[in-house]
Amino acid sequence: MYRVVFMGTPDFAVPSLRALAARSDCVVAAVVTQPDKPVGRKRVLTPPPVKRVAQELGLSVWQPQKVGADDVINQLREVKPDVIVTAAYGQLLPQRLLDIPTRGCLNVHASLLPRWRGAAPIHRAILAGDAETGVTIMEMVRALDAGPIVGVEKVAIAEDDNVGTLHDRLAEVGARLLMQVLPGYLDGSITPTPQPEEGVTYADRILRSDEFVDWRRPTDAVYNHIRGLSPWPGAVTTWNGLDVKIWAAERVPGEVIGSAPAEPGQVRNVAGVGICVRTGDGWLKLKQVQPSGKRPMSADDWFRGIAAETVQFQASEVKA
Incomplete structure (x- = not known):
């Protein structure tokens, strides 16, 4: 039985969390997400989607302000995860956190890396008029979205797609692809492939x-x-x-x-x-x-x- 820590925040991460929680060979030992934030004109304090789903599934939820803080690192070490899986978590992970799991850290990223590394890959792909995008499962390193690739699935961008429709398809593809590659990554039968040096672009956040x-x-x-x-x-x-x-x-x-x-x-x-x-x-x-x-x-x-x-x-x- 593999011990998993899941880190994610928005709706994009929810299908991956649900898929992990349903696996018979894994236990989600903790879910780490961003703190609740005020939403709307009345500034109502609202939990992120991942927190709501984790509570629905009866999972332990942590919401640190800074994931690299000493107390958070110590908590994660006590959990003794075999793997950490992230999907749109929203904070950069320090190296000492990446070093905690015995088998490594995986990230579900909504682009065909190395194209559109960064915060807004779905927006940037449509803004650029790309004909296709996809999901990359990569092994995490300290550099932004630069880790070796564990799995890729391409997705066509339809003429009438917007960010919402494409986001929802990519979220489901990401969960499915994660489930396909996770067993091989954990047992060592899948060897991550370094990203090519050509074709790197950055998906800066939308200003x-x-x-x-x-x-x-x-x-x-x-x-x-x-x-x-x-x-x-x-x-x-x-x-x-x-x-x-x-x-x-x-x-x-x-x-x-x-x-x-x-x-x-x-x-x-x-x-x-x-x-x-x-x-x-x-x-x-x-x-x-x-x-x-x-x-x-x-x-x-x-x-x-x-x-x-x-x-x-x-x-x-x-x-x-």
Whole structure:
């Protein structure tokens, strides 16, 4: 019976935790997750998804502020894990923690490493217009997502995928792949393969400045920007000095719009098509938007409510 410590925080990690807890050859000795955080306008203290599921499964839960603190390291040593498994935990693990388990530490990472090492691999893959991504199970080292590879599964990125749909597929793939490679990793029959030196890219976390849409960019780039930030944190444009979030859009053939000139960011209600916005080389149909201070709504309802013939969105980022 192998002793496992699982470290994870958001929804992405939940399928892997459930799969580990269901194994007959493993016991999840402890679950380490981030502290509860205030959520929403009322700042209600809310547990992370992994904590809720771990409690549902009757597992021991730890929520240290700093996972590298002496008391946490000592607790982990007392547990005597054979392996530590992490999935989107949210803190860097110090070397003395990585040295604790007798067989090593595995990480479930949502990209085809070495592409998109870092915090936001799902967002960055869609923002870049990648045709595929996947999940890599790697052995952890001190450097960011640079450890040798234990297993990989590719996943196609569909034309209509957004971060939410792709996230959910990758979370399930990650759990399944972890279950496939874990026995071989633990018994030594799988030898981790070093990552190639070519093709390294970094998936930096999404900043406020990343959210703003530049309507002057090509249609495909703007479309990928919108779906690469939906359903969180959302692509943003400005109108009349206020933010408008763009949650969903779709491509439309340029010939259905007509030949009347328009500046990037100009919005029109096109008969038989809907609410369309000009990009650098074409048009996108807006499907769902969210004006500042209001709930998400259809673009048709929003445009009808403002009673304007045309609207001019700000063409690029104006604030950080």
